[in-house]
Amino acid sequence: MFRVPFALILALASTAIFRVASARITDVVLFGDSYTDQSRAHSISNGTYPGKDYQEVYPPADTAADGGFQWPFYLGLYGNYTIWNYAVGGAVCSNALTPLLGVPDVAVGQQAWFVQDHVAHNGTRSQRLLLDPASFVVILFIGTNDVGINNFVTNDQPAAVSLPDVADCQLDALRALHALGARHFVVNSLIPLQLTGLYGGSSAPVIYYPAPPHNGTAWHREMTNLVQSLNRIVRDGVRALDAEWRAAGDGGSVQWFDTYGFFEEMYYHPAGFFNGSIPANVTGHCHQCPDPDDWRQCGIGDCTLEERDSYMWWDELHPSEQTGRNLAAEMHRKIEGKSKY
Template sequence: MFLLRLKWLFALGFVARWLSITDARITNVVLFGDSYTDQSRAHSISNGTYPGKDYQEVYPPADTAADGGFQWPFYLGLYGNYTIWNYAVGGAVCSNTLTPLLGVPDVSSGQYAWFVQDHVAHNGTAHQRLLLDPASFVVVMWVGTNDIGIGNFVTNDQAEDVALPDVADCQLNTLRALHALGARRFVLNSLIPLQLTKLYSNSSDPTIYYPSPHNGTAWHRSMYNLVHSLNRMLGDGVRTLNEEWRGDGRVDWFDTYGFFEEMYDNPTQYFNGSIPANVTDHCHQCPDPDDWRQCGIGDCTLEERDSYMWWDELHPSEQTGRNLAAEMHKKILGESQY
């Protein structure tokens, strides 16, 4: 009886510690990812102004994000009155060692190092101290589109010794590394239904992201398989981490795939520009897939933008981002069904 009571009290201790974390007011959101999340870091790197400590620039007005305007973390900051620490970089993968693409800072090392630079004090020793209160922030990770996309799995260009579970392990191990630094609240996003984008549709037409001939049907089927397989591995990994940490921190799974399907299937509830909602075409046009300089000719108007789910052949629109930000805010509050 004494041992049973001891186990019960031990379990209550974990519950109490977790409740103290989840009940605290989240004031900061830390983001890792690729162009679906990046607000300006890729532009800064390409312009030769490498982001330094406490870098917080948001495009526009100086430029635009990959969605053609403000990226979704900007709106998340507004909806939840959060301070946003966005380390995502357009073109990034989880690990340049596993699935190299453009060589920009990856999630597991380059973006992780930025977080350490901003929020971890070590005073030149091995003793590290997290400067953020673990109860005050949540880490959101959303990466994988480039890992399985062109130049990697969908085009069979991944290294012979790299398999899909390696990509999943990279994300999960990065969460472990952040947990070791002291982070305790995490949201891991699934991949979206990439087969719905123009780039990975059934069409074999050349696109600005891949102007060479290709088998659109094969890509479409392969992408469906890759997305579902990686999402299954990541979802299983989330359960593993929560069991591993036994209440000392938690990862929530955000079903981005399901939320994008919801927008796709019920467009009038989410898209409200000056024309009927459009979830199959995209706003930003590149008439000649071999010439980036022509991109923008034939774009939808500013008044029409909020009618589109997609900005271009691969990236969600700004309105899609607003919807995502609103739902992510619910997720952080524990009120989202995704």
């Protein structure tokens, strides 16, 4: 097999490592929250805690937070990858930093699932990774709940916790997986949350925050600052960690995926991404909850099945299934070394 000299690898753009390795990538491992979770949060809430090799995908038994199939499902189709999805709706990077719902976080609970599935004889001298390090890539997509309601945007985070702490949590998660033997990583930035219905500037009550009244303008400004700040800190950390691992020469690399920029591209140029039966809609959302105090009414007034692919957002917080398809296609290009993001 052709091998690129190490000196040349250092000189190439960060996407190059996946261009070399993409032919060997057969599995994708994901950690995150409801933007990525396909069914684990529902399984936990239903009392069936996910066990070893849990791979349930919704639908048909239920739907994910985007109203249908999540983007990792489509990523698996586009790249013919086996998907190992450990994301949980409501998760944060660490429950010790920004506790929210207490579901398995990236730092502990989700990584424990990965170890259960893919690490033999954990904690012993004979510990070994069951996956070939050259054959899989880890994707981390976390932070929306860390900066969101009941944490930073509402000033409810613990007094001693700062954005750099949240960034360090993400980088430490990468280091822990690297120590287990993983070598290829992609870190997704936060999306422009200030474009969602929840943080877009309206003070109207919504299902995610029915009461008390809130200052939508203040939330919008604060969320813009939080997202930009955390993205900058994590991106700089990713670049430093990538340089550290490349210098070590053990095959480790980590790339930054500009999810923020990609979502802006969809938002400002929707015609190229949304193709339902009505004109593209990037400001409204498909899923309706007429009474913000009553979850039982959610679904009344939803867009039709034929209209769904026209919407960028499923509800006030979550991207639509069509947005997920777009993200999956671009992430596949990222793994192949062809994405500008």
